[in-house]
Amino acid sequence: MSSTLKPAPEMDIDPKVRNCLSCLRPFTREWAGERICPKCKHSSSWRMGSLPQWHVHSKK
Template sequence: MTDLIDLDDLPVRAIKDVPQERLCLRCRAPFWSEGFGERICRRCKGSSTWQTLVQSVRPPGRRR
């Protein structure tokens, strides 16, 4: 038996949403990005400035 991939199960991406090297919007250093939604490099995301900013704009969790 062969394992076939059902194309309907694959995620749909925009034509230009491809993995490629991009420039970080914060430090302008080139880094490998998995898609156009990833524009901040790993080094900048690990900085205390970035972490503080992310925590301050994250909406509070929903309570049930």
């Protein structure tokens, strides 16, 4: 008998190093969409909702 349940989504559990969009320092992400490092997320400006100075770099 075949199952009618949807297959479980494939989780991206491969840890990757990303540069934080706030401080530009490399950090190991915990999930695919994480772009702000834990240090910046624990800052008072992040907790208060102040937007940090974002750095935008183009890849050449």
